[in-house]
Structures are given as structure tokens and as C-alpha cells.
Amino acid sequence: xxxxxxxxxxIEAIPHSRALRMHLEEIGDGRAVISMPWxxxxxxxxxxxxxxxxxxxxxxxxxxxxxxxxxxGAKGTATLDLRIEYMRAAKPGQRITARAECFxxxxxxxxxxxxxxxxxxxxxxxxxxxxxxMEGAK
Amino acid sequence: MNRPKPEPVQIIKERRDTALRRxxxxxxxxxxxxxxxxxxxxxxxAVLPFDEKLIGNPFLPAIHGGVTSAFLEITGMIELSxxxxxxxxxxxxxxxxxxxxxxxxxxxxxxxxxVDYLRSGLPRDAYARxxxxxxxxxxxxxxxxxxxxxxxxxxxxxTGHFLIPNRDPKE
Numbered sequence: 591x592x593x594x595x596x597x598x599x600x601i602e603a604i605p606h607s608r609a610l611r612m613h614l615e616e617i618g619d620g621r622a623v624i625s626m627p628w629x630x631x632x633x634x635x636x637x638x639x640x641x642x643x644x645x646x647x648x649x650x651x652x653x654x655x656x657x658x659x660x661x662x663g664a665k666g667t668a669t670l671d672l673r674i675e676y677m678r679a680a681k682p683g684q685r686i687t688a689r690a691e692c693f694x695x696x697x698x699x700x701x702x703x704x705x706x707x708x709x710x711x712x713x714x715x716x717x718x719x720x721x722x723x724m725e726g727a728k
Numbered sequence: 729m730n731r732p733k734p735e736p737v738q739i740i741k742e743r744r745d746t747a748l749r750r751x752x753x754x755x756x757x758x759x760x761x762x763x764x765x766x767x768x769x770x771x772x773x774a775v776l777p778f779d780e781k782l783i784g785n786p787f788l789p790a791i792h793g794g795v796t797s798a799f800l801e802i803t804g805m806i807e808l809s810x811x812x813x814x815x816x817x818x819x820x821x822x823x824x825x826x827x828x829x830x831x832x833x834x835x836x837x838x839x840x841x842x843v844d845y846l847r848s849g850l851p852r853d854a855y856a857r858x859x860x861x862x863x864x865x866x867x868x869x870x871x872x873x874x875x876x877x878x879x880x881x882x883x884x885x886x887t888g889h890f891l892i893p894n895r896d897p898k899e
Contacts, residue, residue: 606792609781631760635835642757643838644798651794652784668785669793673842 607652610645614656620692622656624649628683639682643716646706647674649688650718654702657690658722661700665726670699672720680715684708690718700724747813747824748772752806754832761795763802770814774803776854783851791849796874800856800886801841804870807858808836808890834893836868841888849883850876866892 601607601614601624610632615623626649634642651672658667680686690704704718744767752758752765761782766773776782776799784792813833816822827833856874863869867889874884 603786604792605781605783605786606795607784631756633756636754636756637832637834642755642798642802643841644761644794644801645757647797647801647841647843648792648794651792651797655793668848669843669845671842671844672793672797673840674797674838675840676838679837 601652601656604652606648610648612649612652615687617656617660620657620661620695621690622653622660623687623689624653624656625685625687627685628680633682638679640679641682641686643674643676646676646680646686646716647672647718649686650674650690650704650706650716651720653688653690654692654704654718654720654722657692657702657704658695658700658724661692661695661724663726664695664700664724666723667700667725668723670721670723672718674716674718676716677714680706680708681710684710686715692722695724698724743817743824744814747817747822747827748810750824750827751809751813751833755802755835757798758802758806761798761802763799765806770811772803772807772810772857774799774806774856774858776856778852778854785848788848789851791851791854793843793845793849796845796849796854796884797841797843797886799854800843800858800872800874800884801838801888803856803874804841804858804872804886804888805836805838805890807872808860808863808868808870808892809833811860811863812892836890836892839867839889839891841886843884843886845884847881847883852876854883855879863892868892 632645858872
């Protein structure tokens with residue numbers, strides 16, 4: 591394995607990301623891909639076994655934050671606002687993968703979009719857009 | 729005046745607490761985060777006791793933004809379900825003892841949820857209350873506020889839209 595980058599350390603050091611068993615798939619240049627397995631304890635609707643929206647939003651928030659951290663020059667970030675749209679229920683038992691892109695950053699603010707899919711990659715489970723603080727960028 | 733005798737307070741309390749317990753207790757993710765609900769009459773306050781696994785930034789340390797978002801979303805969803813349950817309970821059309829694992833009220837589905845992060849969540853307990861601003865036949869708009877030490881210093885607030893489940897009689 592390559593030396594962990596600051597962004598990789600960033601996700602591995604987060605207790606809540608560990609609790610949700612998040613896995614960093616790809617990162618760099620303002621983009622991040624993070625996945626998370628389905629788990630019984632994350633179910634939000636016991637009648638269907640569908641994972642709670644909140645667990646998906648935790649994944650999206652982490653992925654967006656990681657994308658900002660991997661933006662050239664970024665040293666720190668925090669969420670200012672995050673909007674999530676839930677398009678459909680994630681299939682019980684399937685892994686959820688979020689992809690985030692920091693598509694613009696100023697010296698102080700980073701703008702991020704993200705999508706989340708289960709194993710069906712056609713229609714996203716959810717999309718997100720947010721504004722994050724940017725520390726350290728030139 | 730020939731007014732019917734009011735129900736004993738314990739019976740009313742027991743009915744309301746049972747309904748709330750059944751609604752909240754059936755959802756695994758609420759247990760995972762450790763969220764509890766305090767009830768005063770129809771008013772609910774969600775409580776998120778601090779736990780290590782809720783941390784998002786170990787250096788500050790601060791509660792994970794995703795935990796904050798999930799806490800607010802759950803508060804909004806439970807408030808909306810509770811307001812519908814309450815209405816049915818008060819009308820007498822719902823007996824909470826009939827709410828078991830197989831007969832839970834169908835939950836609203838989140839359409840969208842927007843969280844405004846005002847301050848970082850400190851490593852201590854958090855509280856939240858939701859207000860249903862509009863609840864129609866199909867859609868509802870809910871606002872949620874969350875704080876830690878001071879009620880007037882919110883650390884996050886959110887607005888979400890929910891799809892209301894069909895209120896068919898239970899089979």
C-alpha cells in the first residue's frame with residue numbers, strides 16, 4: 591500500500607466512519623469515492639429493511655469532506671450546508687458507494703456535489719450538494 | 729351537567745408512552761445512534777447522548793456532520809409520524825397496544841433534507857425539536873432545530889420534505 595495521504599488518514603481517523611465501516615475507494619484532485627456496506631443496525635424502516643436516510647447522509651457528508659480535503663492546497667474543512675435528495679430506496683443487503691466532486695473552491699469556500707448508488711448503477715439512490723469551509727487553499 | 733368522567737391520568741400516560749415506545753423502538757438506526765425521545769404532552773425532544781463513535785473530527789473533537797444530519801432527520805421523521813399517531817390516538821381510532829413489530833405505523837419517506845451547520849457539535853449530549861410547518865395529504869414540510877448547552881445557541885437546523893405514507897386501515 592502506498593503511503594497514506596492526508597486525505598486517507600483523514601477518513602481512517604474518523605471514529606464515526608469506522609463505526610459505519612466506510613471504505614475509501616479512490617481519492618485525489620478534489621474527487622473522492624467512499625463505500626459502505628449495508629448493515630442490520632443501520633436499517634431505518636424495519637418493514638422493508640431499507641437503510642436509514644441518515645446513514646446515507648453520513649456517507650455523503652464524509653465523501654464530500656474527503657473530496658474537499660483532496661483539493662490542491664486544502665488543509666482543513668467543515669460542512670457549512672448540505673442538501674440531500676433521496677431518489678429511491680437503497681436495496682437491502684447491497685453496498686452503497688458515494689462519489690463526490692469539489693467542482694469549485696475559492697480561498698474560503700468549497701462547492702461540492704455527490705451521488706450515491708447501490709449495486710444498480712443506473713439511477714442514484716441519492717444526490718447531494720453542499721458548501722464547505724476551505725482552510726489553507728491559495 | 730352530565731359530563732363523562734375523565735380517564736385516569738395514568739391510563740392516558742401509559743397509552744401515549746406505549747405508542748411512542750413502539751414507534752421509536754422498532755427502528756434499528758435509532759438504537760445504533762443511541763437517540764432517545766422525551767415526551768411532555770405531545771411535545772417531543774430528541775436526545776443524542778454523546779458517544780465516541782459519533783465523532784467526526786478527532787482533533788477538535790467534534791460530532792460527525794453526518795451524525796448531526798442523521799439526528800435531525802430522525803427527529804423530523806419521528807415528529808411527523810408522532811403527530812399523525814397522536815391525532816389518531818386522540819380520536820380514539822388507534823389503540824397503541826395493537827402496534828407490535830408487525831403492525832408499526834408506516835413511516836414517512838424523506839424526499840429531501842437540507843442541513844445548516846451553525847457551529848461544530850461539541851463532545852457532549854445534543855437535543856433537537858421539530859416543527860411540522862405543513863402537512864398535507866401527501867407531502868409534509870418539517871423544520872428541525874438542534875442545540876447542546878444553550879437552547880438559544882443552535883448548532884444545526886434543517887428543513888426537510890417528506891412523503892406521507894398512505895393511511896389505509898391496517899390489514
